[in-house]
Amino acid sequence: MEVISREYVEKELARYRTPGMGVGVIKDGEVLFAGGFGYKDLETKEPIDADTMWGIASCSKSFTATLVGMLVDDGVLDFDRPVKDYLPDFKMYDAFATAECTLRDMFCHRTGLAGYDAVWSDVTITDREELWKRLQYLRPNLPFRYKAQYNNYMVDIAAHVAEKVTGRSWDDMVEERIFKPLGMTRSSTLVKYLDESENVASSYWPGPDGPFKVPHWNSDVSAPAGGINSTINDMLKYLDFHLKRGVLPDGTRLMSEETMRDLHMQNVRYTLWPWRFKEVSPIGGYAMGWYNDNYRGEPMYWHLGEIEGFGTLQCCLPNSQMGIILYNNLQCPDILIQCSVLYTIIDKVLGFEPVDWSERMWSVKDIKGNMHGDWKLDLLGDEFVAGTTPSHDLADYVGTYAEPGHGQLEIDLAGDKLLMTWRGVTQEILHHHYDVFHIPEVKMDTLLVNAPIYFHTDVKGDICGFGFKLYDEVGPIEFVRI
Numbered sequence: 001m002e003v004i005s006r007e008y009v010e011k012e013l014a015r016y017r018t019p020g021m022g023v024g025v026i027k028d029g030e031v032l033f034a035g036g037f038g039y040k041d042l043e044t045k046e047p048i049d050a051d052t053m054w055g056i057a058s059c060s061k062s063f064t065a066t067l068v069g070m071l072v073d074d075g076v077l078d079f080d081r082p083v084k085d086y087l088p089d090f091k092m093y094d095a096f097a098t099a100e101c102t103l104r105d106m107f108c109h110r111t112g113l114a115g116y117d118a119v120w121s122d123v124t125i126t127d128r129e130e131l132w133k134r135l136q137y138l139r140p141n142l143p144f145r146y147k148a149q150y151n152n153y154m155v156d157i158a159a160h161v162a163e164k165v166t167g168r169s170w171d172d173m174v175e176e177r178i179f180k181p182l183g184m185t186r187s188s189t190l191v192k193y194l195d196e197s198e199n200v201a202s203s204y205w206p207g208p209d210g211p212f213k214v215p216h217w218n219s220d221v222s223a224p225a226g227g228i229n230s231t232i233n234d235m236l237k238y239l240d241f242h243l244k245r246g247v248l249p250d251g252t253r254l255m256s257e258e259t260m261r262d263l264h265m266q267n268v269r270y271t272l273w274p275w276r277f278k279e280v281s282p283i284g285g286y287a288m289g290w291y292n293d294n295y296r297g298e299p300m301y302w303h304l305g306e307i308e309g310f311g312t313l314q315c316c317l318p319n320s321q322m323g324i325i326l327y328n329n330l331q332c333p334d335i336l337i338q339c340s341v342l343y344t345i346i347d348k349v350l351g352f353e354p355v356d357w358s359e360r361m362w363s364v365k366d367i368k369g370n371m372h373g374d375w376k377l378d379l380l381g382d383e384f385v386a387g388t389t390p391s392h393d394l395a396d397y398v399g400t401y402a403e404p405g406h407g408q409l410e411i412d413l414a415g416d417k418l419l420m421t422w423r424g425v426t427q428e429i430l431h432h433h434y435d436v437f438h439i440p441e442v443k444m445d446t447l448l449v450n451a452p453i454y455f456h457t458d459v460k461g462d463i464c465g466f467g468f469k470l471y472d473e474v475g476p477i478e479f480v481r482i
Contacts, residue, residue: 001032003345009037012358016337017210017330020048020201024232024325025345026240029249032349034232040201040329042211050232053186054201054327055194055216056312057305058152059235060228062242062263063174064159065107065289069259070177071162079104079262079288086165091136097144103161105145106154107288108267112140113151114473117444119406120153120222122423128160128170128221137405141473148268148286149473152225152445155289159224170224181254182241184234191218194229201329203309206375211330217308226307232325235314239323242301243316263288264301264318275364279343279355295343296352304338306331306446313338320350331446332375336361378450379469380438388433390455394418396463397455401479406468409479429453442470452476 003025013021020038024031036048071077077086080102084090092098097112105111116138120131135157142149159170166173171189179187186197194200194216204211219227230238241248242264246255266285272293273282284293290301298317305312311334312327324345326338340361347354390397394413402408409422411429418429420439429437435455441448451470458464467476 001349003033003349004341006037008344008358009341012337012340013038013328015358015362017206018328018334018337019204019211019330021326021328021337021341022048022050022052022054022201022232023341023345024050024236025322025349026236026243026324027320027322027349029240029244029321031236034236036232040199042202042204042213048201049199051186052199052201053194053197053229053231054312054329055191055203055219055226055307055310056228056230056235056314056327057226057307057310059303059305059312059314060223060226061107061155062289062303062314063178063228063238064155064162064170064224065263066242066255067170067173067177068103068107068158068162069263069288070255071166073256073259076165077103077162079107083161087161090132090161093136093139094144097140100144103158104267104288106158106161108286109148109151109154110145110268111151111154112142112144112146113138113154114141114149114471115151115445116153116405116471116474117447118423118442118470118477120156120225121219121443121445122407123218124407124424125221128156128163128224131156131221132160132164134405134407137403139474148270152222155225156222174228177254178238179234181248181252182234182237184230184237187228187230187234189223189228190220191216191227191229201310201327204330205309206330206332214309219307226305232327235325236323239314239316239325243318243321243323264290264292264316266292274367277360295346298346298350304335306334308446311335311338313342315342317346317350322346322349336365375446376448376450377472379472380432380450380452385433390431390437391435391457392463399463399481401465402482403468403477403479406470406477406479408482444470 019042022036025033034050040046040048040052163170202213205214245257246260247253264287268286270286272284279296281293290303292301300317302315309331311331315324328334340357343357398411398413412419419426420429427439432438437453440450442451454467456465465480467478469476
């Protein structure tokens with residue numbers, strides 16, 4: 001059947017200046033549609049098909065939760081046992097969280113820890129053990145289990161718990177326990193497969209003159225939270241596996257129904273959207289690697305994903321045994337076009353009264369807080385005192401600075417410009433006023449942050465450190481001169 005018209009999708013691609021979109025729909029174990037619209041590469045004009053590979057971004061979280069669920073079935077792990085029982089070296093900033101934190105807490109984002117996207121996205125970190133060691137220095141911004149706040153870091157930590165307990169890599173276990181049994185032959189956990197394989201979508205970033213191509217982002221260390229690569233055909237197999245509660249098409253059970261239900265069960269309440277439409281629940285919850293709510297009374301569990309150059313949405317409607325996978329090769333504003341296509345497909349396949357979701361979603365494009373619609377964050381603010389100068393010569397700010405959670409950085413002087421080298425990137429530090437400087441675009445995950453720097457002096461008046469305002473939810477990160 002026609003699940004959505006080509007005209008509709010191509011109109012949306014043009015409206016959102018998006019190169020292409022992959023779409024897959026499965027119902028009652030039957031693939032209703034698997035294919036693509038637009039282009040996987042704007043230069044070559046190659047079309048997207050059901051075997052085109054792309055990065056599924058945060059939809060990877062459900063794979064990590066699924067793997068841990070299999071280890072729960074094996075008796076190796078328990079979602080509700082404190083991690084410190086397994087691994088005595090586990091340590092968070094807060095002593096109570098250290099003693100009580102479980103894998104469930106990590107997967108449903110209720111550890112009290114903000115995202116700390118500057119840490120896990122640091123390309124100079126080459127293994128998850130380094131994330132494990134830095135965790136103890138990351139100050140919580142909320143009490144433990146107070147409420148959910150989205151966090152990639154702790155999903156990477158959950159994967160590393162599985163690695164440390166089993167003595168095997170997360171990558172190998174995902175390949176052996178999920179990809180191979182499900183026949184996901186074009187799915188992988190490393191960016192090299194995007195760079196070296198055939199039939200791969202190019203990734204694009206939004207620009208004032210239209211999308212421009214960017215390299216595939218290396219998120220290998222954070223792959224448990226956002227680095228899996230897959231295809232429409234492979235992801236349909238994965239969604240069907242979840243719809244069938246852990247059973248393969250041939251009847252083989254890979255996971256107990258009890259554990260699979262646990263993955264989909266709401267653990268915390270979660271405000272989902274800044275917009276309000278009567279068909280869509282504005283408040284739902286987070287399970288483990290899945291959001292859950294309902295659409296027109298149909299229960300659904302789903303997840304969004306965004307990585308540099310790609311956006312993904314996976315969705316399961318268990319009562320109707322229907323799964324939908326969507327992706328586009330432009331990272332922002334991906335959720336608007338995805339919701340437009342998702343809801344239109346559901347209405348068509350399940351026979352609901354049609355709604356003009358194209359116009360509905362376009363009407364909310366400027367709402368502040370639009371998920372995956374805002375990709376710039378200004379933390380400097382508007383306050384400015386004209387005519388001021390730094391308290392010291394620029395050479396006095398040069399040095400090596402460190403903070404145990406965020407690593408070490410260098411500040412150098414090139415002519416009359418201060419430069420910061422941190423996380424493998426060198427950027428100019430611009431003067432704002434007095435001893436306040438800023439870097440206009442610090443990249444963290446898919447966000448560009450205008451980050452202020454507040455230099456400090458010791459009792460002798462010498463520059464001794466600075467506060468680096470990197471996050472909206474957390475105060476300045478205090479770097480000390482070493």
